[in-house]
Amino acid sequence: MSLSVIQGFTKSLAMTILSEIGDKTFFAAAILAMRHPRRLVLAGCLGALVVMTIFSAVVGWAAPNLISRKWTHHITTFLFLGFGLWSLWDAFTEGEAEDIAEVEAKLDADFQTNGKSTKDKSKTDDLKKQNRPFLTQFFSPILLKAFSITFFGEFGDKSQLATIGLAADENPLGVVLGGILGQALCTTAAVLGGKSLASQISERVVGLSGGILFIVFGIQSFLSTVEL
Template sequence: MSLSVAQGFTKSLLMTVLSEIGDNTFFAAAILAMRHPRRHVLAGCLASLVVMTIISALLGWAAPNLISRKWAHHISTLLFFGFGLWTLWEMVTEDGEDELAEAEAKLDADLKASAASAKADSKKDDDSKRQRRSFLAQFFSPIFLKAFSITFFGEWGDKSQLATIGLAADENPLGVVIGGILGQALCTIAAVVGGKSLASKISEKMVSLAGGVLFLVFGIQSFLSPVDS
């Protein structure tokens, strides 16, 4: 493994773990795993996060090709400083239980909407629709699709996704992808196996503090590093 890949891998792994522990999608995976088969929840969440990580890294990789390398470097530096201050501000101003309560509320609302939709659809479905649905169900379980969609749209536009884009613009994209996927896998497995119990034992404020400091360290390191030609 080259030095650039190793550096991108290390930064991405640390950033992902500290950003995702205690996040909305972390609690969503934990709650889904309490209500549905764990293997479907884990598969759906992981598939979504792998896709999201690859998309984010590709966007970051493409950024220097759309704008100058110098500007991409400066923007990624500002992103690290901004996310560091954002994370520290959230630590100071937010209640640690809000994330769990918000995730539970969203999932409860989603379950009610799904139940109402299922009742309405059951009155309209004909034989051909039932056949199509059973065909799709052979490849994608409803729980897999639910876990995938909740995680994907929960992560889209989140600071961890934006930070991954910034990191891939400044580091080796391959290392960023591998580190990000490994970090997402570790967090998702922890959430599915015992996320709610784990969250009660880990201080969310300390995780936010570590994440904020890590972003600031990345920002300082990026600021002091010369711009690659």
């Protein structure tokens, strides 16, 4: 394995773990796992994160082909420094339990809505099976729900943009491998540990660590030479 792949792998792994622990999708996976079969929640959440990681890395890999390598390098440096300051600001200003309370409230409202609709339509189950969406005929609705919540929760998130920037400046293969491993570790911990694990994680410490890591990446990118 080449040095560039290893470098991209280690950077992506560290960035992903510190970005995803305590993230809203982490809390969503933990709460969903308490109410649905863990294997389906894990498959849905992890599947969405793998797709998002590969998609982001492809976008980052293609960026230097659309604009000059010099500009992508400068943009990546700016992103890392900006995300570092953003993470540090969030760590000092946001409440510890704000994200998990917000996610739990949204999921509770969704569960209540689904529960009422199930009771109201219990007499038409056969008709619903015939007319249900195409994907639910092949995949569990719980798996699809976990996938959609995680995918759209990550879309446009700080970690996705950071992955794009990292893939534009590092070996895309290493970025994908490190990102997938990091996502697998975080999602498995969320699903197995449940809400108790999520509630014990200090968002401030994670935010500070992630902010420092982003700033270190930014400084390293600023000091490194651009490979044309």
